[in-house]
Amino acid sequence: MAKVFTNLAAAVSSNVTKAISLASTSGMAVGDVLIVGDKQMQVNAIPVAGTAKVQRGMNGTRASNHASLEGAVFGDPDDFRVEAGETQLVKGGGVGYDASAVLLHTSGQHNINVAGVGTMTLAVPDAADEGKRIDVVSSTAQAHVLTVTGGHGGGGASFDVHTFSAVGDSVSFKVQNALWCLISNEGVVIT
Numbered sequence: 001m002a003k004v005f006t007n008l009a010a011a012v013s014s015n016v017t018k019a020i021s022l023a024s025t026s027g028m029a030v031g032d033v034l035i036v037g038d039k040q041m042q043v044n045a046i047p048v049a050g051t052a053k054v055q056r057g058m059n060g061t062r063a064s065n066h067a068s069l070e071g072a073v074f075g076d077p078d079d080f081r082v083e084a085g086e087t088q089l090v091k092g093g094g095v096g097y098d099a100s101a102v103l104l105h106t107s108g109q110h111n112i113n114v115a116g117v118g119t120m121t122l123a124v125p126d127a128a129d130e131g132k133r134i135d136v137v138s139s140t141a142q143a144h145v146l147t148v149t150g151g152h153g154g155g156g157a158s159f160d161v162h163t164f165s166a167v168g169d170s171v172s173f174k175v176q177n178a179l180w181c182l183i184s185n186e187g188v189v190i191t
Helices: none
Strands: 004-007 019-021 033-036 039-045 051-055 071-075 095-097 108-112 119-122 133-138 145-148 161-163 170-176 179-186
Touching: 071 108, 119 133
Parallel strands: 095 108, 108 133, 119 145
Antiparallel strands: 004 071, 019 051, 033 039, 033 071, 039 051, 133 170, 145 161, 170 179
């Protein structure tokens, strides 16, 4: 199963240990990993749609407060294993953008939270970015546009414009040989 990106449907305090409200639990299974921010949890039950009963504080993380609409990601534990050469495990939460912007070259999840249409740019990576991996996720149902300078994989103008349309649409890139290489696409139109 691929990772599924969603958002918290309600704030979570550090003392809540059981039920987490999510915008979607579609595709979630008992035993899945749920990551919010840099905090990891294990899914123990899905009693109703949109609610996951979890064990918090997995793999050395500690329960902490999380805001409503904070980005989250879930999937099979194997989906979160660090591959040889990767610089960082991709996490939920990460960087949020409330206005059009140039994306930071920071490994992790990048949430497009723009209320209207967001125009985002992913600049050409440099040697220091080698091995970095980012997931760009739409948190709003808008026609956000992400332009990857030079196109992903160096493909130029035929592979540079990425259009999102729904909450959860996402693309993932990894820097290889100083190029942003596309490694997954969920619902994003590339032109």
